[in-house]
Amino acid sequence: MKAGIIQFPGSNCDEDAFRAVADVMGQEAVYCWHKDHDLQQVDLVILPGGFSYGDYLRPGAIARFSPIMQEVVAFAKRGGPVLAVCNGFQIACEAGLLPGALLRNAGLRFISAPVNLRVETIATRFTSQYRLGQVISVPIAHGDGRYTADADTLERLEGEGHVAFRYVTASGEASTAANPNGSLRNIAGIVNAGGNVLGMMPHPERAMEAALGSTDGVPLFASLLESLLAGVSA
Amino acid sequence: MTRYRLSIHIVPRRGILDPQGKAVTDALHTLAFAAVQDVRVGRFLVVEMQAESEESARSAAKTMCNQLLANPVTEDFEIASVVPA
Numbered sequence: 001m002k003a004g005i006i007q008f009p010g011s012n013c014d015e016d017a018f019r020a021v022a023d024v025m026g027q028e029a030v031y032c033w034h035k036d037h038d039l040q041q042v043d044l045v046i047l048p049g050g051f052s053y054g055d056y057l058r059p060g061a062i063a064r065f066s067p068i069m070q071e072v073v074a075f076a077k078r079g080g081p082v083l084a085v086c087n088g089f090q091i092a093c094e095a096g097l098l099p100g101a102l103l104r105n106a107g108l109r110f111i112s113a114p115v116n117l118r119v120e121t122i123a124t125r126f127t128s129q130y131r132l133g134q135v136i137s138v139p140i141a142h143g144d145g146r147y148t149a150d151a152d153t154l155e156r157l158e159g160e161g162h163v164a165f166r167y168v169t170a171s172g173e174a175s176t177a178a179n180p181n182g183s184l185r186n187i188a189g190i191v192n193a194g195g196n197v198l199g200m201m202p203h204p205e206r207a208m209e210a211a212l213g214s215t216d217g218v219p220l221f222a223s224l225l226e227s228l229l230a231g232v233s234a
Numbered sequence: 235m236t237r238y239r240l241s242i243h244i245v246p247r248r249g250i251l252d253p254q255g256k257a258v259t260d261a262l263h264t265l266a267f268a269a270v271q272d273v274r275v276g277r278f279l280v281v282e283m284q285a286e287s288e289e290s291a292r293s294a295a296k297t298m299c300n301q302l303l304a305n306p307v308t309e310d311f312e313i314a315s316v317v318p319a
Contacts, residue, residue, distance in 0.1 A: 101307040
C-alpha cells in the first residue's frame with residue numbers, strides 16, 4: 001500500500017499519519033504538497049488534520065481550492081480510498097466529497113481528549129477489521145467538529161448505513177453526555193455513497209501505539225490495507 | 235466599469251444551533267435586555283470590485299456567496315448594499 005498524505009499550509013497531523021502508515025503499518029508513505037498536481041500513483045489519499053490556511057473564512061473552505069484537491073476529487077470519483085481526518089473531514093465536506101458541514105463545537109471550546117466511539121458499520125473498506133458495535137478509544141482535538149446536515153441527508157446517511165462512527169459512553173450508549181461537540185445524532189464519522197471516502201473528526205492515526213494510549217486506530221489502517229491487497233479497484 | 239463596494243452579511247441559518255449567538259443572547263439578558271429573543275453571530279464582508287453596473291456587481295456577489303463565501307449547508311447570506319466606491 002502506498003499512501004499519499006496531502007500537506008497544506010497549516011496541516012499539523014501529516015507526520016502522525018506518515019508514522020502510522022510507515023512505522024506502524026510498515027507501508028510506503030509519501031507527502032503530496034498542496035500546490036502539486038501529482039498524486040504520485042498512491043493507493044490511498046490521507047487528508048490530515050490541522051488548520052489549513054489558518055481556518056480562514058471557515059475550516060477547509062480555502063484548502064479545497066488547492067491545486068492538489070482537483071486530483072484528490074478525481075481520485076475519489078474513480079473510487080480511490082480517501083481517509084479524511086479532522087481538518088481533512090472539514091476539507092472533504094467543503095469539497096463536496098462528503099455531505100454536511102462541521103460547525104463550531106456546541107460548547108465553544110477546543111477539545112483535546114480521548115473519546116469513545118462505536119463502530120456503526122463494518123461493511124466499509126475502512127472498518128471491516130472491527131466488530132460491529134465495538135467501542136473504541138480514539139482522541140479528538142478540534143474546535144469545529146459539530147457535524148451538521150439537513151434532515152434528508154441525515155436520514156439518507158442512517159438509512160444507507162453510511163454513519164461509520166458515533167460518540168458514545170464507555171458502555172456504548174450514544175447519549176448527549178457522550179457527545180463532545182454537539183454533533184447531530186452523535187455522528188463522529190461518515191462514509192460517502194461510494195464507500196470510498198471516510199471523514200471523521202477523531203484521529204485514528206494518533207491511536208496506533210500502546211505507548212500513546214490506544215491502538216484502536218490500527219484496525220482502520222489494517223482494513224484499508226486488506227481492501228487494497230484484495231484488489232478493490234482504486 | 236465602475237468600482238463598487240459591496241456589503242455582504244453571512245449568518246448561521248435559522249434552526250441551526252448557533253452557540254455564539256446563544257451565549258450573546260444570555261449575556262444580553264444578564265444586562266437586563268430581557269426583550270432580546272434571538273442573536274445570531276455571523277460574518278460581515280466588504281468586497282470592492284469593478285463591474286459594469288450595480289446589477290452585475292450584485293449578481294457576481296451572489297455567485298461568490300454560493301461558491302465560497304457562505305456554506306450552503308449551514309449559512310444564509312444577504313447582499314446588504316452595493317454602492318459606488
